[in-house]
Amino acid sequence: MKKIQLLTALIFLFTVSNFYSQKITDGATVDLNGLAVTFNILNKESINVGGKSFDRYKVSASATNNSGKSINIRLSNAPQIVTNIGIVEINCINATGAKLTSKKIDLKPKAHNLNVTYWAYNKEGKYESSVIPVIAGYYLDPGDTVSDNAIFVVPQGETPDVSVRKLQ
Incomplete structure (x- = not known):
């Protein structure tokens, strides 16, 4: 009975949460429920770190809102530290993260700034x-685009193995 309950709970978690990711290759565009995500390799060079050879890729990713609806993330009125505002995550599965390089890119929406007047x-x-x-x-x-760049270091002879998923 406990195994059936555990299996049911796991199936529920996988269907409700955002574990779905899709592979994306250089120059390709993937549609994630109205977000057109594009991944590009800008530059490649070979490097040697600690006696091992690696390939260093400078990459770019962008997301365009083609859904016809605005994406809005409101903040609460209480003071808070916001860290999870990304809308799309581009993850390089075979990146090493060596030499302070990235393993993923989080594309974040634009900040909505207000000027507040106060007296003191x-x-x-x-x-x-x-x-x-x-x-x-x-x-x-709708029609807005956000983009970011990163550097992925992968074992020599491999190309970045990249997947993309929607976070919001």
Whole structure:
């Protein structure tokens, strides 16, 4: 009975969560529910690290919102540290991460900034207003594109084995 419950729970987790990823190759575009994700290799060079040979790839990834709907991520009104705002993750499975290089690229939506005016006393004791920019949320409007670059180091003779998945 416990095995059946465990199996049911695992099946539920895999169907509900975002474990789905798709392979993507150089120059290809993959559609992820209205997000067109493109991956490109910009440069390749061979390097030697610790007596071992590797290939170093400079890569670029971009995501364009073709869904016809705006993607909005609102922040709560409580102070918080936001770290998980990515909308697409590009993961290089065979990247080593050596020499402070990347294993993945997280494409993040654009920040929605608001200017907030507040009143406070300055050093001279004068009551004055100041303006500070505050991030109210994140967005990606229809037709907008976000992109990022990274460096992947893979074993020599291999090309980056890359998969892509939608996070939001």
